[in-house]
Amino acid sequence: MHDHSDHSHMTDTEARVRALETVLTEKGYIDPAAVDAIIQTYETEIGPRNGAHVVAKAWSDPAFRAWLEQDATAAIHSLGYASRQGEHMQAVFNGPGQHHLVVCTLCSCYPWSVLGLPPVWYKSPPFRSRAVIDPRGVLADFGLTLPEDTAITVHDSTAEMRYLVIPERPEGTDSWSEEQLATLVNRDSMIGTALADAP
Amino acid sequence: MNGGADLGGMMGFGPVVPEENEPNFHADWEARVMGMVVALGAAGQWNLDQSRFARESLSPADYMSLPYYAIWLEAAQKLMLERGMVTEGELTAGRAIADPIPVKRTLSPADVPAALAKGGPVDRPAETHPTFAPGDIIRTINIHPDSHTRLPRYARDKTGMIERIHGHHVFPDTNARGEGEQPTWLYKVSFTAYALWGNRANPNDRVTLDLWEPYLRPAE
Numbered sequence: 001m002h003d004h005s006d007h008s009h010m011t012d013t014e015a016r017v018r019a020l021e022t023v024l025t026e027k028g029y030i031d032p033a034a035v036d037a038i039i040q041t042y043e044t045e046i047g048p049r050n051g052a053h054v055v056a057k058a059w060s061d062p063a064f065r066a067w068l069e070q071d072a073t074a075a076i077h078s079l080g081y082a083s084r085q086g087e088h089m090q091a092v093f094n095g096p097g098q099h100h101l102v103v104c105t106l107c108s109c110y111p112w113s114v115l116g117l118p119p120v121w122y123k124s125p126p127f128r129s130r131a132v133i134d135p136r137g138v139l140a141d142f143g144l145t146l147p148e149d150t151a152i153t154v155h156d157s158t159a160e161m162r163y164l165v166i167p168e169r170p171e172g173t174d175s176w177s178e179e180q181l182a183t184l185v186n187r188d189s190m191i192g193t194a195l196a197d198a199p
Numbered sequence: 200m201n202g203g204a205d206l207g208g209m210m211g212f213g214p215v216v217p218e219e220n221e222p223n224f225h226a227d228w229e230a231r232v233m234g235m236v237v238a239l240g241a242a243g244q245w246n247l248d249q250s251r252f253a254r255e256s257l258s259p260a261d262y263m264s265l266p267y268y269a270i271w272l273e274a275a276q277k278l279m280l281e282r283g284m285v286t287e288g289e290l291t292a293g294r295a296i297a298d299p300i301p302v303k304r305t306l307s308p309a310d311v312p313a314a315l316a317k318g319g320p321v322d323r324p325a326e327t328h329p330t331f332a333p334g335d336i337i338r339t340i341n342i343h344p345d346s347h348t349r350l351p352r353y354a355r356d357k358t359g360m361i362e363r364i365h366g367h368h369v370f371p372d373t374n375a376r377g378e379g380e381q382p383t384w385l386y387k388v389s390f391t392a393y394a395l396w397g398n399r400a401n402p403n404d405r406v407t408l409d410l411w412e413p414y415l416r417p418a419e
Contacts (some may be wrong), residue, residue: 084314
């Protein structure tokens with residue numbers, strides 16, 4: 001555990017959070033064990049391996065890919081990834097000359113059910129402000145430079161649709177199983193700030 | 200509202216700085232805030248759009264500088280104070296003083312998996328047909344409400360194309376004001392980067408937003 005802000009501010013925040021939890025518990029509005037269970041779920045169960053499974057299946061199963069294009073909500077829920085912040089899903093597909101990037105300029109909408117909790121940078125002003133006006137500059141911050149003639153589509157998650165980018169399947173993986181393919185799918189490639197890993 | 204949360208197109212924040220092997224939480228309090236806010240949903244004292252409005256109506260300077268879970272903390276306290284669930288005195292004292300108000304339910308540990316699995320779907324049955332179809336050219340309205348809206352400043356009064364009909368969804372603008380869900384058609388609308396940003400845009404690039412029918416007019 002460490003923090004990036006000044007120490008006194010964090011100490012104050014910690015004290016306020018502790019006070020709040022005590023008040024809410026004493027008044028019966030929350031059960032701290034339920035809070036523990038929620039935290040535990042996102043620490044151990046719901047994370048980007050879910051999304052990697054969806055992507056690897058889309059790469060290896062044409063029928064599943066077609067279902068994802070048509071009705072991503074049903075296709076993703078069929079794999080058991082139906083939970084909060086994944087109620088309504090859309091998949092967008094990278095391809096030759098086509099790249100997709102997901103942002104939420106207004107808050108921090110993110111597909112929790114398949115990617116887990118969003119990283120700090122996704123929720124922060126530098127990403128939220130620039131992704132829509134300067135997507136190529138944002139990608140460069142991640143070390144990704146795309147050709148000028150690659151069309152970038154930025155999806156601003158202004159409603160309750162949650163977006164999952166299906167990156168391009170890496171070359172040289174023709175004989176790979178779905179389980180092997182899933183190991184190449186990093187989280188950022190499903191947001192659009194990276195490509196899938198090379199084998 | 201034109202608040203600190205409506206960040207699309209602003210400049211001066213510097214580069215995006217990804218963190219290697221970032222943990223879900225950078226301090227225990229962040230985890231507690233996330234868990235408490237999610238658990239408090241079961242109390243049924245506010246809806247999604249009211250909680251978003253509570254966050255975005257922080258002062259812009261605070262919104263842009265606080266850690267994200269501190270924004271959640273501020274907003275949750277504000278919502279609970281407004282509803283009389285807690286008092287300033289209790290938050291200062293760190294103990295219950297006043298009687299609790301009746302709430303819908305307290306989330307138990309055993310109910311957590313089901314509550315997370317259920318989430319909060321916002322699609323609603325429709326008795327109308329969508330006005331627009333994929334391929335239609337629309338213009339967004341020019342509004343600047345003091346209250347909640349999901350039409351960002353950078354996409355107001357702009358020309359775009361309907362790409363897809365997502366469904367019939369709760370309308371945030373009325374839901375946030377406590378005027379009911381008033382579900383309406385939700386569309387995926389595509390704008391050329393040039394239409395939004397002018398000459399600086401790459402001619403190949405586009406931005407899509409998910410926008411409700413009341414935000415849209417047929418293009419003239």
